Amino acid sequence: MPTGVALQDVRSQLFVAAERVLLREGPSALTSRAVTTEAGVAKGVLHRHFDDFDDFLAEFVLDRRARMAPQAEQLLGVAGTGDVVDNIASALSSVFGSVAMAILPLITFRAVLRARLRETWPAGVPILTDAVEMIADYLAAEQRRGRIAPAAEVNSLAPMLVGTAHLLYGDSPPTEATLRTSVSAVIASSLVADA
The missing domain is CATH 1.10.10.60 (Homeodomain-like)
Incomplete structure (x- = not known):
């Protein structure tokens, strides 16, 4: 230029x-x-x-995680409608089918990047932590609508769902049926029948 x-x-x-x-x-x-x-x-x-390349990478990761906010809003917007399993599977597919899966190894293998992120991101891994929060908020919204059992531990279910999806997407994207089956297995006992 x-x-x-x-x-x-x-x-x-x-x-x-x-x-x-x-x-x-x-x-x-x-x-x-x-x-x-x-x-x-x-x-x-x-x-x-940017101060250096790791500063650039940290800003890049935080910029990409901020782009999850519309996904979270969209998921909350469908609470009370459609099928709970389908809603969660679709949200997880959006998260893990995006640049998120490429960013996670970047964070994992660059110690300086992790240290930079820790300056503004206190715990967990950006994107994964956001996904857990997004799913937990959605499950809580469904719980308030009576579609998830009152006794269900949504803050425990959310990391299980995100972890399951992360494992499924680890090598190559799973089929929609595989993802849906896995989501269903995690939340089956928490779903309220006929809700």
Whole structure:
């Protein structure tokens, strides 16, 4: 890119480029050079906007986790409608079918990135923790509507559901039927019949 040409929303441009590299080539290919090449900008552009590459990665992860908020709102919006198992399976499919599955190994294998995230993210792994919160909120909403048993421990069911989905998506995406069967197995005893 020629010197002196203004870039529009360079942070977003770099994040989109990082996501493309991550999805196409995996976490080991995600370097500052790969991101700037993908974005079509000089390498120095990244370092003008971020302290270093791990600072960029931390901001990238937090930006992508913030994009889960609309998914959480959508899931809460369907509480009381449709099939509870289908609603949860669809939400988990949206989370794990996205860039989330590529971000998780990135966080796992980059100690400096984990340390940077700890500065603003006190516990758990971003995206997984958000998914647990999203599912727990949904289950609590269904519980208030009488579709989940009053005695059900929604704060225990949610991490089991997210963990199950994480394992199912670990190698390749499961079929819709497999995901639905697994969700059903986790919450079967908590569903209220004829609700």
